[in-house]
Amino acid sequence: MNATGYFTHNDCRMHEMGPGHPECPERLDAIEDRLLASGVGDALDRREAPLAALGDIELAHDRMMVAAIRGLSDHLADDIDAGGPAYAQIDPDTALNVHSWNAALRAAGAALAATDSVMAGEIENAFCAVRPPGHHACHNKAMGFCIFNSVAIAAKYALERHGLKRVAIVDFDVHHGNGTEDILSGDERVLMVSFFQHPFYPYSGTGTHAGNMVNVPVPAYTRGMEVREIIEAIWIPRLEEFKPEMIFISAGFDAHRDDELGQLGLVEQDYAWITQRIKDVAKRHAQGRIVSSLEGGYNLRALGRSVEAHIRVLADL
Numbered sequence: 320m321n322a323t324g325y326f327t328h329n330d331c332r333m334h335e336m337g338p339g340h341p342e343c344p345e346r347l348d349a350i351e352d353r354l355l356a357s358g359v360g361d362a363l364d365r366r367e368a369p370l371a372a373l374g375d376i377e378l379a380h381d382r383m384m385v386a387a388i389r390g391l392s393d394h395l396a397d398d399i400d401a402g403g404p405a406y407a408q409i410d411p412d413t414a415l416n417v418h419s420w421n422a423a424l425r426a427a428g429a430a431l432a433a434t435d436s437v438m439a440g441e442i443e444n445a446f447c448a449v450r451p452p453g454h455h456a457c458h459n460k461a462m463g464f465c466i467f468n469s470v471a472i473a474a475k476y477a478l479e480r481h482g483l484k485r486v487a488i489v490d491f492d493v494h495h496g497n498g499t500e501d502i503l504s505g506d507e508r509v510l511m512v513s514f515f516q517h518p519f520y521p522y523s524g525t526g527t528h529a530g531n532m533v534n535v536p537v538p539a540y541t542r543g544m545e546v547r548e549i550i551e552a553i554w555i556p557r558l559e560e561f562k563p564e565m566i567f568i569s570a571g572f573d574a575h576r577d578d579e580l581g582q583l584g585l586v587e588q589d590y591a592w593i594t595q596r597i598k599d600v601a602k603r604h605a606q607g608r609i610v611s612s613l614e615g616g617y618n619l620r621a622l623g624r625s626v627e628a629h630i631r632v633l634a635d636l
């Protein structure tokens with residue numbers, strides 16, 4: 320059994336934040352196109368992402384924050400009926416349309432269903448092709464293109480609902496996963512390892528942080544080989560020592576050389592290499608259990624190629 324699950328839903332395509340926004344529905348099309356053209360998609364166990372239950376969203380988010388997003392979404396529908404704007408703005412970069420609420424629940428639901436399927440042994444690992452992304456979403460605040468923090472929710476779910484004692488989160492997005500840190504900082508059942516461009520949005524992740532957060536800020540124009548050395552020297556020893564029973568990946572591909580939102584120099588082969596190193600740790604300690612969820616990645620062609628490289632390693636193709 321080494322099947323790889325692929326969780327997605329059309330609702331995730333319906334969420335959009337206005338003309339020209341880089342976090343756009345075409346990102347999912349670029350991934351689907353590449354998986355179709357390469358034949359990689361045929362090898363995957365494709366599943367519909369369910370809507371996450373609010374009780375599970377609230378494993379990581381404040382109940383009032385969830386209610387506030389729900390309220391914004393409900394008011395938006397009323398406002399549109401009255402001739403108002405098509406979007407409810409959360410911050411200058413982040414907005415809701417009438418589909419965003421369901422998209423965010425599907426994005427989290429994908430990670431939860433993937434966790435259930437991996438824990439049940441139906442699949443070895445999974446990739447969730449979802450939007451909105453999640454790793455900037457904090458306990459009590461949506462921000463930075465993110466509404467709910469799907470990976471943090473799924474990590475808490477694996478601990479609380481499946482009774483795991485140690486889960487790791489690997490975040491290779493170009494931006495610091497400040498939301499995940501906000502939610503899980505100090506929770507010794509979780510080890511989070513990340514690298515991120517610094518100084519850069521959201522200008523967090525340096526300075527003092529809890530011992531379960533392994534943050535490696537890197538300067539602009541750092542290339543893939545240097546990132547690999549950091550991973551080998553810093554991430555892998557901590558992961559090996561921690562012995563996670565399951566690994567979640569905040570899979571952002573905006574550290575790609577061609578991505579215009581970041582200034583790092585990774586390419587497809589670097590994503591394949593990183594995925595293989597994570598998979599090696601998962602094989603040794605976690606029965607191979609990995610759930611990977613899409614975060615950033617805004618150059619459509621680079622995104623499609625990078626996700627393909629990532630999934631090829633997950634699925635042994």
Ligand SMILES: [Zn+2]
Pocket residue numbers: 492493494571573614615616
């Ligand atoms: Zn990012």
